[in-house]
Amino acid sequence: MARYIFITGGVVSSLGKGLASAALGALLQARGYTVRLRKLDPYLNVDPGTMSPFEHGEVFVTDDGAETDLDLGHYERFTGVSARRTDSVSSGRIYSNVLEKERRGAYLGKTIQVIPHVTNEIKDFLAVGDDEVDFMLCEIGGTVGDIEGLPFFEAIRQFAQDRPRGQCIFMHLTLLPYMAASGELKTKPTQHSVKELRSIGIAPDVLVCRSEQPIPEKERAKIALFCNVRPDAVIPAYDLKTIYEAPLAYHKAGLDQAVLDAFGISPAPRPDMTRWEDVMDRLQNAEGEVRIAVVGKYTQLEDAYKSVAEALTHGGMANRIRVKAEWIDSEKLEGPEGPHLLDGYGGILVPGGFGERGTEGMISAAKYAREKKVPYLGICLGMQMAVIEAARNMAGIPDAGSEEFDHEAGQKRFTPVVYLLKEWIQGNYKVQRKLSDDKGGTMRLGAYTASLKPDTLISQVYGGALEIEDRHRxxxxxxxxxxxxxxxxxxxxxxxxxxxxxPEIVEIDGHPWFIGVQFHPELKSKPFSPAPLFADFVRAAKEAERLV
Structure with missing residues (x-):
């Protein structure tokens, strides 16, 4: 039976619960334990699949086809444990499940209430697979006191009560604001946050305190006293130059030891931090720099391409090169002078997206890369735009376009070389789709196999492999x-x-490095195991930059 660590947040959002959870998972792994990480989100969307990237950031996709919160990407990148559909749930999914059961008569005519029916559904979700790992880390989205989060807090309170004593602990992240006028760190917001948590029956065992300034020992002692935790369980969390410093920083601050102490695990196995020391060595001791232009639709919010940004960093680490990714709004490339914005870059990457807006700029980027012999990586929509560019300017189909854009405009304007897939095989099942279907969960999602043509660039990138598997959306x-x-x-x-x-992968004949892929290689990239496509793309970009 797994031990459970529930991670909650207070004072303000975006404190870094996902990063702290991922780093803690990595630290427990370094001590020889097995882990799985989960995210419970209080919003009423069934999943993030239909949410705007500007609203929620990227949608992270699992091998089994779940559209999840981007924090699951952090979990995978730090632990290497592939996320599953059962590792992400929202209030919308919970309520949908409860209502479906009610409609089927599963509750035998009882009055359906938040307690116990909704909380029981959450507890059932938490218990899935708890015999598979040593530790289950469960992050609760939002902050304590949010109305929509109350069923989740009640559920984890009940869950801890149902389990044997010592089987569950609570880790709470708070903010210690610094008042420049008085030169003080203020502990009162943390005290009030813990008071709010205790008022609903949850007493934190470990406090992680975000701060821009060093936390004096007297302030840590004050927090421990007023929040009823051990002084060595008050863990400082300072701003870092890179997120990959987090495991080493949290280990130095004593987070993993505090967690094991809360479980009464003594003596604890000694950690092996070699993996993370190597990661930091590659980041801090880069032997050069390369500029990559990322031409996308949602560049105003970097979280919209979180996995792409991290995979570029990983690609740089594989080559001991610092990658300087510069984000270019694809709409800015649509004028005659637009392509000149790409001058001077070692490589061009066009990531995924939906809808027609900005796609002519992406096509211009693909054309520029093809004609100027600049290394190009097109992902999902980026591959489709490269195909449209080739159709228009190489294959003599001047009105080539996508059925998606015709559908969006309500009229036929293009010869569609990209079309709506209406039927495909997923596992042992035939999947059928049509334009009028709901948007959520109706795409080709999850891991699919691609057969590679021998003696091609893509086959070389994957070490001569003739078959690979990657995630689609x-x-x-x-x-x-x-x-x-x-x-x-x-x-x-x-x-x-x-x-x-x-078609899964395309290349341009005679080009030094031009690849478009229908899948998302960034979703499986990790700092200690970079995605082969990103590693080779960065290598090629640096080589091209040297030749200029």
């Missing part, structure tokens, strides 16, 4: 009926679905 596909016409023009379809129906 898209509704539209490149139309394979144009394959022969495009290949004659110089666009190689170097990866296809195993049945040969769906």
């Amino acid at each position: 898209h509704r539209y596909e490149v139309d394979a009926t144009y394959k022969d016409q495009l290949e004659k023009a110089g666009l190689t379809f170097s990866g296809m679905s195993p049945d040969g129906r769906l």
Whole structure:
């Protein structure tokens, strides 16, 4: 039976609960324990799949096809443990499950209430797979006191009561604001946050206090006294230069020891921090720098491309190169002078997205990269725009476009070389879709296999492999009926679905490095195991920069 660590937050949002959870998971792994991390979000959306990237940041996709919170990306990047559908849940999903059961008569006519029916549903979610790992880390989204979060707080209180004593602990993150006028750190917000938590029956065992200034010992002692925790369980959390410093920083601050002490685990196994020391060595001792232009639709919010940004960092680490990613709004490339914004970059990356806005700028970026021989990596929509560019300017289809854009405009304007996939095989099942379907959860989601063409760049990138598996999240596909016409023009379809129906990877013949992929390689990249595509793209970009 797993031991449970519930991570909550107070005072303000965005304190870094996800990062603290991920770092703690990595530290427990360093001591030889197995871990799994989960996120419980109080919003009423069933999942983040239909939420705007400006609203919520990126949607992280698991191998089994769940659209989840971006914090699950942190969990995977720090622990290497592949997230599953059962590692993310929202209030919307919980209430949807309860109402479906009620409609089926599963509650035998009882009056359905938040307590016990909603809280029981949350507890059932928490218990899934608890015999598989040593520690289950569960992060509760939002802050204590939020109305929408109350069922989750009540559920974890009940869950801890139901389990044997010593099986669950609570870790609470708070903010210690610094008052410049008086030169003081103020502990009162933390005291009130803990008071709010205790008022609903939860007493924190470990306090993690975010601060921009060093926390004096007397302030830590004051927090411990007023919040009823041990002084060595008050853990300072300072701003870091890179998130990958977090495991070492939290270990130095004593977080993992405080957690093991709260469980009464003594003596605790000694940690092996070699992995994270190597990660920091590669970051701090880079032997050069390369500039990468990321041409996207949602560049105003970097969290919209969180995994892409981190995968570029990982690619740099693989080459001991510092990657300077610069974000360019694709709409700015749509004028005649727009492509000149790409001058001077070692590589161009066009990530995923939805809708027509900004796509002509992405097509311009693909054209610039092809003509100027600049390394290009197109991901999902970035691959589709590269295919459209090749169709227009290499294969003689001047009105090439996407069925997605025609559907959005309500009229036919293009010859669609990208179309709505209406049927595909997922596992042992045939999946069918149409334009009128709900938006949520109706894409090709999760891990799919791609068969690689021998002696191609993509096969070299993956060490000569002829088959790879990666995660997808898209509704539209490149139309394979144009394959022969495009290949004659110089666009190689170097990866296809195993049945040969769906293009997965394209390359430009004679180009030093030009790859478009329908999947999202960034989702599986880790600092200690960079995605091969990103590692080789960064290498090629640095090489191209040297030749300029």
